Amino acid sequence: xxxxxxxxxxxxxxxxxxxxxxxxxxxxxxxxxxxxxxxxxxxxxxxxxxxxxxxxxxxxxxxxxxxxxxxxxxxxxxxxxxxxxxxxxxxxxxxxxxxxxxxxxxxxxxxxxxxxxxxxxxxxxxxxxxxxxxxxxxxxxxxxxxxxxxxxxxxxxxxxxxxxxxxxxxxxxxxxxxxxxxxxxxxxxxxxxxxxxxxxxxxxxxxxxxxxxxxxxxxxxxxxxxxxxxxxxxxxxxxxxxxxxxxxxxxx
Amino acid sequence: xxxxxxxxxxxxxxxxxxxxxxxxxxxxxxxxxxxxxxxxxxxxxxxxxxxxxxxxxxxxxxxxxxxxxxxxxxxxxxxxxxxxxxxxxxxxxxxxxxxxxxxxxxxxxxxxxxxxxxxxxxxxxxxxxxxxxxxxxxxxxxxxxxxxxxxxxxxxxxxxxxxxxxxxxxxxxxxxxxxxxxxxxxxxxxxxxxxxxxxxxxxxxxxxxxxxxxxxxxxxxxxxxxxxxxxxxxxxxxxxxxxxxxxxxxxxxxxxxxxxxxxxxxxxxxxxxxxxxxxxxxxxxxxxxxx
Numbered sequence: 001x002x003x004x005x006x007x008x009x010x011x012x013x014x015x016x017x018x019x020x021x022x023x024x025x026x027x028x029x030x031x032x033x034x035x036x037x038x039x040x041x042x043x044x045x046x047x048x049x050x051x052x053x054x055x056x057x058x059x060x061x062x063x064x065x066x067x068x069x070x071x072x073x074x075x076x077x078x079x080x081x082x083x084x085x086x087x088x089x090x091x092x093x094x095x096x097x098x099x100x101x102x103x104x105x106x107x108x109x110x111x112x113x114x115x116x117x118x119x120x121x122x123x124x125x126x127x128x129x130x131x132x133x134x135x136x137x138x139x140x141x142x143x144x145x146x147x148x149x150x151x152x153x154x155x156x157x158x159x160x161x162x163x164x165x166x167x168x169x170x171x172x173x174x175x176x177x178x179x180x181x182x183x184x185x186x187x188x189x190x191x192x193x194x195x196x197x198x199x200x201x202x203x204x205x206x207x208x209x210x211x212x213x214x215x216x217x218x219x220x221x222x223x224x225x226x227x228x229x230x231x232x233x234x235x236x237x238x239x240x241x242x243x244x245x246x247x248x249x250x251x252x
Numbered sequence: 253x254x255x256x257x258x259x260x261x262x263x264x265x266x267x268x269x270x271x272x273x274x275x276x277x278x279x280x281x282x283x284x285x286x287x288x289x290x291x292x293x294x295x296x297x298x299x300x301x302x303x304x305x306x307x308x309x310x311x312x313x314x315x316x317x318x319x320x321x322x323x324x325x326x327x328x329x330x331x332x333x334x335x336x337x338x339x340x341x342x343x344x345x346x347x348x349x350x351x352x353x354x355x356x357x358x359x360x361x362x363x364x365x366x367x368x369x370x371x372x373x374x375x376x377x378x379x380x381x382x383x384x385x386x387x388x389x390x391x392x393x394x395x396x397x398x399x400x401x402x403x404x405x406x407x408x409x410x411x412x413x414x415x416x417x418x419x420x421x422x423x424x425x426x427x428x429x430x431x432x433x434x435x436x437x438x439x440x441x442x443x444x445x446x447x448x449x450x451x452x453x454x455x456x457x458x459x460x461x462x463x464x465x466x467x468x469x470x471x472x473x474x475x476x477x478x479x480x481x482x483x484x485x486x487x488x489x490x491x492x493x494x495x496x497x498x499x500x501x502x503x504x505x506x507x508x509x510x511x512x513x514x515x516x517x518x519x520x521x522x523x524x525x526x527x528x529x530x531x532x533x534x535x536x537x538x539x540x541x542x543x
Contacts, residue, residue: 083425088293088478090477105414
């Protein structure tokens with residue numbers, strides 16, 4: 001059990017590419033220990049939001065405040081890990097990367113950490129895979145390895161970007177059970193998802209965005225037909241000659 | 253008919269210059285072999301080649317200022333190589349240009365500068381020496397330099413090993429935990445440049461790249477796992493040095509190219525017969541397991 005839970009406040013956040021906003025003036029908070037799904041059409045800024053939260057993208061405006069943890073204590077599982085699958089490294093070592101915050105570049109990977117890695121592999125259903133090379137795993141098995149790495153990171157906040165893409169039902173169910181277990185340990189969970197049934201069944205809170213905030217709150221109240229239609233309408237095409245946004249000046 | 257002793261050992265027993273050359277190969281193998289493995293793992297195989305050209309203006313400038321002084325040329329080459337590596341690395345990190353493109357741009361500028369410097373003053377013979385070396389004329393200071401760089405290189409790799417492996421495997425992860433991946437990457441580039449100038453006098457920078465890349469590429473076909481690859485690469489590089497020197501001695505061939513051609517032979521054999529992904533292994537049908 002974790003003594004401290006962490007929350008994340010999003011304050012008037014805008015993330016832009018070439019000055020065109022992908023996330024536009026977003027305000028709200030992921031409460032400590034909450035379990036939130038982020039839903040929205042493609043290009044709605046879901047991944048950009050996660051990247052800004054973990055410090056990989058610099059906000060064009062506004063800020064992200066993490067309370068109860070440091071920004072680099074957030075465990076982040078990207079949509080497509082830049083990971084080179086042909087790299088000659090074994091499963092156990094890949095999982096042990098999760099200890100970076102404790103071991104750093106030079107600290108020892110202790111026997112206790114090794115044991116914890118094996119435990120994590122056991123928890124994701126990959127007992128006996130520890131010395132296999134990552135190149136020999138299937139997509140689903142590899143996603144389990146990445147979940148094990150998130151697990152040993154032991155982070156108060158866990159961000160998952162479309163974690164169940166191209167993953168079969170059984171693996172998804174196993175990994176979802178793990179997410180519930182993390183949530184039970186008072187970790188703050190944020191996951192980008194597309195399967196609305198899955199969101200309704202497993203995630204109490206939902207953030208619906210389409211560049212702008214559409215709805216944020218209890219899943220049942222957010223995922224209404226009305227909101228979903230608005231989200232679809234707002235994901236309009238890229239406008240090369242869009243006028244400058246003046247929301248900030250209006251607010252100031 | 254000469255026996256194995258005459259073939260394999262006598263040249264080194266009889267001639268001091270052969271022994272020195274062998275020791276130089278040993279040092280270069282220890283230094284370059286592992287560095288080459290990381291270049292391959294980072295998909296930067298051609299960066300070694302680019303860097304070997306990039307150090308030219310430094311060495312040429314030193315040659316113009318101080319004459320044929322190994323120390324001056326080594327320091328000059330190292331400084332310019334370092335500048336190119338750091339500039340190219342920074343351009344990669346700060347702009348959308350990819351690593352191979354930024355290295356290509358900077359090494360070409362550097363090479364052109366070097367050729368200009370050499371042609372303004374100095375003869376082409378010296379330039380040839382710089383690029384291709386003369387391993388049979390290695391003196392004591394050169395040996396000490398090679399040994400020092402090899403030691404420094406291996407120790408540094410041992411210290412930054414974990415960070416470097418993660419930075420090669422999953423740079424995004426290292427960024428997300430604020431692991432300062434750039435720091436270790438730059439330090440690694442320093443090692444690349446150092447090892448290239450280590451081979452200045454013995455093999456020349458161009459041939460040193462061969463000793464760096466060929467055994468490392470061969471290692472991929474025989475070993476699984478990074479540790480074994482590093483060991484294999486260093487050992488194979490030394491073996492190529494030894495065999496290459498013998499070939500050059502018995503067949504009266506230039507020693508530097510003989511060493512690299514030996515390494516090339518090893519590479520070719522590995523591509524065909526290698527246990528991990530070699531051509532034969534992938535065409536032969538091995539009996540498979542039930543599960």
